[in-house]
Amino acid sequence: MRRMYLEMFHQMNKQLGQVDAWLAATVTFAEAKKVDPNVFLAFRLAVDQFGFARQIQIACDTAKLGASRLTGKDAPSHTDTEATIAELQARVASVRSYLGDFTAADFADTATRVISQPRWEGKTMTGADYFMEHVVPNFFFHLSHVYAILRHYGVPLGKRDYLGALTQKLPA
């Protein structure tokens, strides 16, 4: 089980690497259109949904705080003040570096940890439930919204940019 936790956080790390590439594609796209790439930070799909920058911040925090709460290892703090694509890329890089440092042993007691968050008003979840019902669905939710906002505003991305390289064997 501890291996599966580690592998899922490795997968999140990989997906954040894709976000970094999407951000680079966004800069290229905006420059070709002769607009400031940073206009993307405020874009959103619905007036009462979080915008692009916030979606990236929450995707980062879901992975970072998830790993921290499930292992007890302190996470780097970020202040949600990113105002440019470059600053968002720096945040992604910081979280990727943090996620890259875990080993399977760090998740030894993850399943039975008691997890809470301020907004839960004293309610708790087991580590196993928090991981499966909260961390994984939330991470991919915000990741997909980042992608969807870029696609909606014309940045040329495809499913391969979403998934990244697959570990495949060539035919024998």
Place this chain on the structure above:
Amino acid sequence: MRRMYLEMFHQMNKQLGQVDAWLAATVTFAEAKKVDPNVFLAFRLAVDQFGFARQIQIACDTAKLGASRLTGKDAPSHTDTEATIAELQARVASVRSYLGDFTAADFADTATRVISQPRWEGKTMTGADYFMEHVVPNFFFHLSHVYAILRHYGVPLGKRDYLGALTQKLPA
């Protein structure tokens, strides 16, 4: 490990239950606006992205074919001909019923299975890699796009509708 596979497909089953509720909310929303709820089936976020119905079909297929390929258990077939919200709900229900029948034992040799798909042109993945790099990210991608399309077109949903009920303990 086999337990984690089972639990992830249980989570997908739960999320598809949320899709069923989103579809019901879509009907309510459309009726209040005095429009045909089935107009939603063609809505999309970008001209070269799949529309709403196709996003639901692929979310369903990713879960269904993922579970089938990873266990060797035959999956129900679906013809991608849904033309109404009610037919999409029936498809979701069919996949949920299929996913509900698995046990941990079904995933005993999942990690080492050799997985392929026609579009991979002979390339293969291990079950472990296919699950982590393909099934999980793809399922949540299409699930989140279903949600994002509804939010973009005004259906009143929030994060709680996305996550569903959490397994939480009340404070002692």
